[in-house]
Amino acid sequence: MKNFIRHAGAVRRSFVVVFFLLYPLTVFAHKRGGEAIGFASGFLHPISGLDHILAMVAVGMWGAQLGAPAMWVLPVVFPMVMALGGMMGLIGIKLPGIELCIALSALALGFAVCREARPKLWIAAIIVGVFAIAHGHAHGTELPLGASGVLYSIGFVIATGLLHALGITIGLIHRWPAGRIALRVAGAVVAMGGVFFLWKVISGEAA
Amino acid sequence: MRQLRLILFWLTLAITLIAAPSAHAHLMNTGFGPFSDGLTHLFVTPEDLLPVIALALMAGLRGPCFGRAVLFALPVAWLAGSTAGLLLASPIALPVAETIVTIALGVLLATDRPLPRAAVVCLAILLGLFHGILNGSELPKQSLSSQISAAGVGAALFVAVSLLTGQAASIRVLWARVAVRVAGSWIVAIGLLMLGWAMRIPG
Numbered sequence: 318m319k320n321f322i323r324h325a326g327a328v329r330r331s332f333v334v335v336f337f338l339l340y341p342l343t344v345f346a347h348k349r350g351g352e353a354i355g356f357a358s359g360f361l362h363p364i365s366g367l368d369h370i371l372a373m374v375a376v377g378m379w380g381a382q383l384g385a386p387a388m389w390v391l392p393v394v395f396p397m398v399m400a401l402g403g404m405m406g407l408i409g410i411k412l413p414g415i416e417l418c419i420a421l422s423a424l425a426l427g428f429a430v431c432r433e434a435r436p437k438l439w440i441a442a443i444i445v446g447v448f449a450i451a452h453g454h455a456h457g458t459e460l461p462l463g464a465s466g467v468l469y470s471i472g473f474v475i476a477t478g479l480l481h482a483l484g485i486t487i488g489l490i491h492r493w494p495a496g497r498i499a500l501r502v503a504g505a506v507v508a509m510g511g512v513f514f515l516w517k518v519i520s521g522e523a524a
Numbered sequence: 525m526r527q528l529r530l531i532l533f534w535l536t537l538a539i540t541l542i543a544a545p546s547a548h549a550h551l552m553n554t555g556f557g558p559f560s561d562g563l564t565h566l567f568v569t570p571e572d573l574l575p576v577i578a579l580a581l582m583a584g585l586r587g588p589c590f591g592r593a594v595l596f597a598l599p600v601a602w603l604a605g606s607t608a609g610l611l612l613a614s615p616i617a618l619p620v621a622e623t624i625v626t627i628a629l630g631v632l633l634a635t636d637r638p639l640p641r642a643a644v645v646c647l648a649i650l651l652g653l654f655h656g657i658l659n660g661s662e663l664p665k666q667s668l669s670s671q672i673s674a675a676g677v678g679a680a681l682f683v684a685v686s687l688l689t690g691q692a693a694s695i696r697v698l699w700a701r702v703a704v705r706v707a708g709s710w711i712v713a714i715g716l717l718m719l720g721w722a723m724r725i726p727g
Contacts, residue, residue, distance in 0.1 A: 389702045389705075389706065392706060392709075393634060393705065393706055393709040394709075396709055396710055396712075396713035397634070397709050397712045397713050397716070399713065400712070400713035400714070400715075400716035400717050401716055403716065403717050403720055404716045404717060404719055404720030404723075405720075406720070407717070407720030407721060407723070407724045408720055408723045408724055409724075457717075457720060466717065466718060466720075466721030466722075466724075467570045467571060467714075467718055467721070468570065469717075469721075470713075470714045470717035470718050470721070471570060471714050473717065474710050474713040474714050474717070475710065477713075478706070478710055
């Protein structure tokens with residue numbers, strides 16, 4: 318009971334996290350229309366699709382699970398490489414298999430958290446980097462022309478960074494034995510989400 | 525208490541960024557005169573503010589003496605650039621070059637490279653001259669209010685740099701230093717997306 322009271326704050330925060338995970342109205346971040354005119358639309362774009370949310374949060378969780386320096390290297394690498402992918406999408410550079418790679422990202426990152434995979438830091442950074450390019454490119458190609466992309470870009474990057482921070486915060490439960498198991502279960506949930514997105518992509522391509 | 529002050533500082537900075545109504549190089553009209561227009565300009569122009577944040581945080585991370593050098597070098601160079609820009613016949617707009625400068629400063633902050641003080645001061649002078657010329661070229665020519673506005677921008681720079689370098693120089697814990705470096709990576713990411721927007725071909 319004492320433990321529960323001590324961790325009541327964490328439990329409340331977890332409810333908030335679960336609420337926000339369940340809240341998104343659309344499934345795919347890169348299927349949403351809208352005007353690229355300001356901070357709000359940029360901020361809302363990354364949190365409007367469950368596939369993007371799962372991948373971003375999983376990056377944070379995996380980083381926290383791996384510990385320092387991966388805990389901060391992965392969230393530093395991801396926004397930069399994702400923005401590079403976004404830039405490629407914005408200027409019209411085509412990349413093959415983006416949808417598939419996005420679906421695989423949730424599956425692979427969730428699997429890594431579930432299995433507590435501990436590759437070398439540079440391998441983890443490359444894995445995260447490849448998925449970051451795919452997510453960034455998908456967002457970049459779909460953005461409509463707006464009056465100014467600056468505030469949109471600021472909102473977009475801050476939202477993505479906050480999703481990583483959320484993942485790291487969740488991942489900090491790794492230090493407790495029960496939290497370690499809970500984190501692996503969370504990884505399995507993310508991986509199952511990845512399977513769902515993969516199925517959607519494959520069935521969509523087949524149709 | 526110290527952590528609360530840090531949180532309040534970053535919250536204020538985030539609100540300032542979020543509240544920025546538009547991203548125009550020219551001055552906004554506050555209704556309080558040209559000095560206030562100049563004072564406000566920096567805080568509502570992300571293209572100007574982002575490289576300043578990156579440079580100030582980078583200098584602050586290196587220590588108080590780096591911060592003090594940038595605190596005086598950047599506003600003075602910016603004012604000199606604005607004066608030179610006022611002499612130009614037509615406005616200059618270099619969005620790609622501006623963005624590349626922002627990305628470069630963001631990379632330096634994210635990587636936390638130990639640069640010598642002379643190099644940091646040179647960066648401050650180059651940034652000040654570059655953005656000052658661009659700002660100055662947009663101001664109305666042969667008008668006293670333009671020079672007063674430029675002084676307002678210089679004052680805003682002094683305040684922004686002193687706050688940012690002071691906060692960064694006072695960091696003692698590792699996670700806070702990492703957070704500042706993460707802010708650098710965000711600036712790089714924003715810069716890369718801005719570059720994409722600037723190079724985007726309509727259609």
